[in-house]
Amino acid sequence: MKLHRRDVVKKLLEKRGDLLVIAGLGSTSWDITAAGDSDLSFPTWGAMGQAAMMGLGLALAQPKRRVLVITGDGEMLMGLGALATIGVQQPSNLTVVVIDNERYGETGMQTTHTAAGVNLAGVAKACGFKNSKVVTKNVPLRDIVHKTAGPNFLQIKVVAEKLPLVLPPQDGVLLKDRFRRALLGKAADSG
């Protein structure tokens, strides 16, 4: 039974509580929006390769909150060094999920390195992530995101499929300010 990305992301974000979410550009930003937009989600439209690093910055700034990065295999491949950097810092509240369709979905579905067998979970493990695995079946993942001491890494294999676009706001200032206000309250406005 092959996994579908929208189902996977919807389940990851079910009853998300006060979870803080960063999404990599392209399909994963559309996926988290399809699951239900939130002020505590920061979907990106650019800065390819930086989703995991943004997750690290957020996790270090907010050590008492759980942080989830949801990104694609192409986006993760562009910033593989981030896995080494996270491995050094060991943020226990950070989980990085790669929705791996083995394709560059926004540019014509060309294959990525993972289609040739590059094992991102293996890289994360070698970099010192506490828990790292390839997921190919429908298994419960909520505890890993919300409870398990990390850093955690899940490479979730999904069907390569073109889906209807579900777009979040594109205004970057709005996305940043709504996130900070929801997280920090009035303090967000005083820098």
Next chain:
Amino acid sequence: MQPWAGEVHRELARAGVRIVGYVPDAGHKRLIELCLADKSMRAVVLTTEEEGIGLAAGAWLGGARSVLLMQSSGVGNTVNVLGLLKTCGFPLVTIVTMRGEAGEFNSWQVPMGGGTQASFETMGVAVKRASAASEVAPLVAAALKADQATAVLISQKVIGIKSFQDQTNQ
């Protein structure tokens, strides 16, 4: 060496900087050591300068002030991602030690050194230049107050590394 480093560290502490991204650099050696030793700061070693932009953006989303330390050769590694600062209005303070200027001993450093200021300005990052050691800390303090994307460049003559041997001795 690097007498300005202590003053800059004090300004970072005064402004409440909690996260310091850095790529190891001889010119920043003392400042990096001070930040690593400061329990109120988390010094994050990066594999490439580009990671520092993502780190700073994430930190700001979480309400933490940060700074990014790098050498001019790394500025080119950040260019596309600098667009994030402009698009979203993220503040950034980065302190950049210059190479490729007067006294450079490695010709391979010259092209990026010459393109550093233009690269930042092309991407909308304001550039302030410290031409003397006494100018560094005040420029950093002003950049931290501005809450915009600002790069403070430290001229190579301030760094004063003139040979591979000097660099090794840092």
